[in-house]
Amino acid sequence: MSNFIKKIFFVSSFILVTMSACNPPEPIYVLDEAPLIPLPSSVVTSDVVMPLDVIRSVRTIGADERLNPITQNFISFWKKHTQQELLYAVDATDSNGAITFEIDKGFSSDQEAYKLVIASNEITVKGKSIEGVFRGLKTLEQLVVLSKLQGESQFLSLPGGEITDQPTYGYRGAMLDVARHFFSVADVKRYIDLLSIYKINFLHFHLSDDQGWRIEIKSWPKLTEIGGQTQVGGGEGGFYTQEDFKEIVKYAADRFITIIPEIDLPGHTNAALASYAELNCNDKATELYTGIEVGFSTLCVDKEVTYAFVDDVIREISEMSPGPYFHIGGDESHVTPEKDFNRFMDRTLAIVKKYNKIPMGWYELITAKIPEETLLQYWAKTEDFSKVIPKKSKILMSAASYNYLDMKYDSITPLGLSWAGYLPLKKAYDWDPKNLVPNLVPDQIIGLEAPLWTETIEDFDDIAVMAFPRIIGHAEIGWTNASQRKWEDYAHRLSFHGRLLEALEVKYHPATEIDWK
Numbered sequence: 001m002s003n004f005i006k007k008i009f010f011v012s013s014f015i016l017v018t019m020s021a022c023n024p025p026e027p028i029y030v031l032d033e034a035p036l037i038p039l040p041s042s043v044v045t046s047d048v049v050m051p052l053d054v055i056r057s058v059r060t061i062g063a064d065e066r067l068n069p070i071t072q073n074f075i076s077f078w079k080k081h082t083q084q085e086l087l088y089a090v091d092a093t094d095s096n097g098a099i100t101f102e103i104d105k106g107f108s109s110d111q112e113a114y115k116l117v118i119a120s121n122e123i124t125v126k127g128k129s130i131e132g133v134f135r136g137l138k139t140l141e142q143l144v145v146l147s148k149l150q151g152e153s154q155f156l157s158l159p160g161g162e163i164t165d166q167p168t169y170g171y172r173g174a175m176l177d178v179a180r181h182f183f184s185v186a187d188v189k190r191y192i193d194l195l196s197i198y199k200i201n202f203l204h205f206h207l208s209d210d211q212g213w214r215i216e217i218k219s220w221p222k223l224t225e226i227g228g229q230t231q232v233g234g235g236e237g238g239f240y241t242q243e244d245f246k247e248i249v250k251y252a253a254d255r256f257i258t259i260i261p262e263i264d265l266p267g268h269t270n271a272a273l274a275s276y277a278e279l280n281c282n283d284k285a286t287e288l289y290t291g292i293e294v295g296f297s298t299l300c301v302d303k304e305v306t307y308a309f310v311d312d313v314i315r316e317i318s319e320m321s322p323g324p325y326f327h328i329g330g331d332e333s334h335v336t337p338e339k340d341f342n343r344f345m346d347r348t349l350a351i352v353k354k355y356n357k358i359p360m361g362w363y364e365l366i367t368a369k370i371p372e373e374t375l376l377q378y379w380a381k382t383e384d385f386s387k388v389i390p391k392k393s394k395i396l397m398s399a400a401s402y403n404y405l406d407m408k409y410d411s412i413t414p415l416g417l418s419w420a421g422y423l424p425l426k427k428a429y430d431w432d433p434k435n436l437v438p439n440l441v442p443d444q445i446i447g448l449e450a451p452l453w454t455e456t457i458e459d460f461d462d463i464a465v466m467a468f469p470r471i472i473g474h475a476e477i478g479w480t481n482a483s484q485r486k487w488e489d490y491a492h493r494l495s496f497h498g499r500l501l502e503a504l505e506v507k508y509h510p511a512t513e514i515d516w517k
């Protein structure tokens with residue numbers, strides 16, 4: 001059906017509804033023109049309009065223990081945006097006036113696939129799993145918020161139709177460096193909330209570095225008592241207690257985001273070396289470090305105590321991390337000779353296995369004897385692409401010149417670094433993880449991740465202005481099929497998301513590449 005005919009349908013049905021209701025709803029766009037990000041796989045517009053106030057309840061079909069927190073969060077969302085209190089009618093049989101969350105195991109082979117149907121008097125969100133239902137709810141929430149922010153009227157309505165959707169990549173990640181600067185539990189939760197709007201499903205937590213150790217380890221308490229007490233620039237730093245960490249893991253899980261802990265080894269370890277003299281080859285604790293150099297520290301690979309330390313740290317953190325991966329760093333160990341690095345990694349990889357985690361590391365790990373399931377995170381500059389020797393390992397794309405949120409947007413960006421070049425929005429969006437690095441087999445690539453290193457990032461506003469909107473583009477690369485993605489179309493849809501971010505008081509970068517609405 002042409003857009004023109006669709007619009008006639010749409011407008012005529014709108015007139016019918018308008019005539020029958022005293023408070024006419026005002027539809028803002030037809031469903032297949034909604035500025036959704038990520039762009040769904042398929043959107044079919046129907047000729048109905050659904051006034052939001054027909055919805056009175058949530059009902060669920062299929063059981064899952066995670067339905068409850070998700071439903072409660074959705075009911076709060078609905079209250080906030082429509083002023084209406086939804087009833088949670090678990091076993092109700094009547095779908096009229098309800099939003100139905102339906103788990104249907106036979107629906108799809110993809111955990112995250114969903115179908116969202118908006119009819120004149122009901123909404124259905126169906127998935128193979130609760131995770132799929134959740135991704136569909138995020139699409140529905142964007143429709144509500146985008147309509148509300150653009151509409152003149154206080155009476156909201158949604159355009160009718162069907163969205164069938166599934167992700168391209170199973171790994172769509174963000175990384176936050178809490179070591180160079182520390183960020184509170186509240187800041188991390190706020191970041192998680194924003195990431196979940198755009199269907200990001202992994203948050204990699206860079207928990208230790210030269211400038212700070214940020215996670216309580218009960219068997220090595222000085223790591224945080226000493227190593228957690230400063231940060232870049234000499235500020236007071238901080239750390240997460242194990243209770244804090246568990247709270248973050250749970251908060252993320254309720255939003256279908258898996259936390260991946262990283263302890264960077266054997267380099268980037270000055271905070272640990274300053275906390276425990278015995279981890280140093282010369283038995284002398286180093287000074288705490290608050291600068292931004294890299295590549296000067298290393299654990300002492302010849303000492304047994306080093307492996308007792310690594311074992312305790314990996315064990316305590318793994319026990320609190322339900323996700324499949326444990327990230328052992330491995331980058332920029334410039335003062336660890338390669339044969340020592342490889343020996344250290346052989347033992348460390350065995351420890352990761354002992355605690356039932358899949359090892360993950362920066363791509364420098366490739367020199368060690370890595371098990372086939374190891375996930376290598378590719379971060380180099382474009383000039384270094386040829387240095388990567390493809391093995392069979394799985395690869396996560398975090399190319400500095402495309403993914404690094406700490407790279408400046410342009411020459412006048414106040415925050416950030418520029419060693420991998422400037423990263424404006426179009427460059428961050430307009431590429432394909434499958435053909436960025438020559439010689440990689442496309443099936444090796446499991447997704448992409450946008451790291452935010454925080455040498456220059458001090459508070460939540462700094463995080464926000466560097467991450468948004470670039471990470472929204474990364475989220476779409478991860479979700480939407482490459483053949484459906486076009487920069488001009490994306491830039492148009494993104495232009496509506498400035499208001500969405502403003503409504504959430506997120507300080508985003510108002511790039512001049514976008515004609516913001």
Ligand code: TNX
Binds near residue numbers: 331406454
């Ligand atoms: C390189 S990327 C690093 C980090 C820095 C970052 C700054 C990587 C694995 N290591 O230690 O923070 O550059 O952009």
